[in-house]
Amino acid sequence: MPLGVGLMKNADWALVISLGILWGMSFVFVELLLAYLSPFMIVYLRVAIGAFFLLAYVLMKRPAFECSAENIINLMIMALLNNVIPFLLITIGQQTTTGGLAAILNANTAFVTMVLAAALVPHEALTVNRVAGALIGVVGVTMAIGYQNIFQLYDGNSGKYLILLATISYALAGIWAKLRMQSLSPMIAATGMLVMSTLILTPYAFTFHFDEMVSLNFLVIQYALAFALFCSVIAYFLYFKILERTGAGNLLICTIIIPPSSILLNAILLEQMITMAEMAGLAVITTGLLVLDGRILGKILK
Helix, strand or coil, rough: CCCHHHHHHHHHHHHHHHHHHHHHHHHHHHHHHHCCCCCHHHHHHHHHHHHHHHHHHHEEEECCCCHHHHHHHHHHHEEEEEEEEEEEHHHHHHHCCHHHHHHHHHHCCCHHHHHHHHCCCCCCCCCCCHHHHHHHHHHHHHHCCCHHHHCHHHHHCCCHHHHHHHHHHHHHHHHHHHHCCCCCHHHHHHHHHHHHHHHHHHHHHHHHHHCCCCCCCHHHHHHHHHHHHHHHHHHHHHHHHHHHHHHHHHHHHHHHHHHHHHHHHHHHHHCCCCCHHHHHHHHHHHHHHHHCCCHHHHHHHH
């Protein structure tokens, strides 16, 4: 039986925190790889390498899977919404913003998902804590971007808005999974998403980025392998284990861990520092996530 926050064991907390750190690392790897590769190639290598390893694991385990047209189409749509579109938007966005700020803005996914789910998914009601959490989150995002820049769009700050668009894609992916992918195991869903993402991107990669692929050096291949293995393959295995041991509800805690872990890693490895406004925005967004979740805050107030 899935566990609530209060019943999570030390091992469960270790899994949740580790997953948050691994997903936070993805923004660091993007920063590193942008010095060598185009945004498209970074995304392509991540999904292709991840698909290779997860597909190998699935072929060894041979879990049950009905290869129907409906499942294939659902996986293709999920691949677009959860991998192709948001990965490209975030990677392009990080060309003009730091990994730390990208992680902060990416935390907006929880709020967007809640609002869209209430509008599109039956029985997903807007509770008081959800509305309050979302409103607090909007304030936090505004603070992180800078209220004076919120409606100004130019080359130097366009990355922030691309990352916010990515959160909408992630939110739609979560809703699509809830509506259309409940019959698939998480392992099949994750492997199918990465495989379909690779199939979608491969024609473009070989047509327009072939020279970039054949000119990859050993250092870049090492970075790309580490990116895919840590942030996709290992992260997905932790994700499955968390679902099995504690339930999906506790994955929101990972969302809270991602921004500070990304900020810390960017500061240590890349010497990137965020501004006080971004730090204040992070604090407000984290508060909003705690209010949205309700469980931790409820225990504090008891």
